[in-house]
Amino acid sequence: MTSIKHVAVVGAGQMGRGITEVCARAGLHVTLCDVTEDRARAGLAGVADSLLKAEQRGALTPEDRAHALASILATADLTHLSGADLVIEAAVEDERAKTALFRQLDEVTDPAAVLASNTSSIPIARLAAVTGRPEAVVGLHFFNPVPVMPLVEVIPSLHTSKATELRVRAFAGEILGKKTILAQDRAGFVVNSLLVPYLLAAVRMVGTGTATAEDIDTGMTAGCAHPMGPLRLADLIGLDTVAAIGEALYEEYREPLYAPPPLLRRMVESGLLGRKSGQGFFSYKAA
Incomplete structure (x- = not known):
């Protein structure tokens, strides 16, 4: 080679x-x-x-x-x-x-x-x-x-x-x-096929009022020993990117767990993209 x-x-x-x-x-x-x-x-x-x-x-x-x-x-x-x-x-x-x-x-x-x-x-x-x-x-x-x-x-x-x-x-x-x-050539490959439904589930919980973003992330870091909560992770990835991956996964598999929730769509349409825009589920603007 x-x-x-x-x-x-x-x-x-x-x-x-x-x-x-x-x-x-x-x-x-x-x-x-x-x-x-x-x-x-x-x-x-x-x-x-x-x-x-x-x-x-x-x-x-x-x-x-x-x-x-x-x-x-x-x-x-x-x-x-x-x-x-x-x-x-x-x-x-x-x-x-x-x-x-x-x-x-x-x-x-x-x-x-x-x-x-x-x-x-x-x-x-x-x-x-x-x-x-x-x-x-x-x-x-x-x-x-x-x-x-x-x-x-x-x-x-x-x-x-x-x-x-x-x-x-x-x-x-x-x-x-x-x-x-x-990884096989399937939308999402290995990691995102597992990760993105988890992130989208966290977004749905915020959208339905089940829990706040802070409590969801604390639950996963303090309760499951995750190094970062799902909503801060989504903010880090970029909410537009998370939505795009969800769309691609949904197109491939047609399973509801892959569909971006309404709250995520509204945030992307509003320019609230996470860390890169300064505001997502959390604020990253300088004090």
Whole structure:
């Protein structure tokens, strides 16, 4: 298998920044791409801030921080992805947007490059179908925050070659030092198929007045030893992302437990997206 030395990350949001950071810290050359130069530069600034905090915690030497930062190119030009061995898409959790992007990636990248998606819920086969290399398309689902969470789900579609599966699993495990699990190409994969119904159940409890957000979260942290309550976790993930994953799961399985509750829909429509907007089930605004 050809070694992976140059990784392109498409999408400079929270997940894209985290993936960029772990790749750069692993000694890889990374191209971070977004739709505008401003968004790409903002993504790079976020990575720089995270690297600085890692240095201040003693988790990174000043030399390693400088080397990691120097290995990242931020750009809005997709042609800069042409030399990548692996492209990881970390764009908005919207199937139309992702399929349109995969068509573009198929055109601008080297034919030997692997195209991976960090999607939380969209079947990989749908993304592979719009490319001319379905055997080289795979799911590579990281968890937030990427530098901290050890897990990566590897999701081959029915068309993904064994060589591609082994290549990305070795990349995540041996190069990035992550723990990998293999998931079937079904909406939600392993983790979100279990996690999202739990989060949605907590939202329903708030919506029906069964309990407050504070009491629900305290119940799960103090009563079940969870490190974080379901509603703070939903806020951390992003309520829009939780809703999008729920929609994808419901479309796939048609089971009511996957359907986003009315309260969640209203909050997303109102721009109350959780930590990233400053307000969700809890407030994150500076005092």
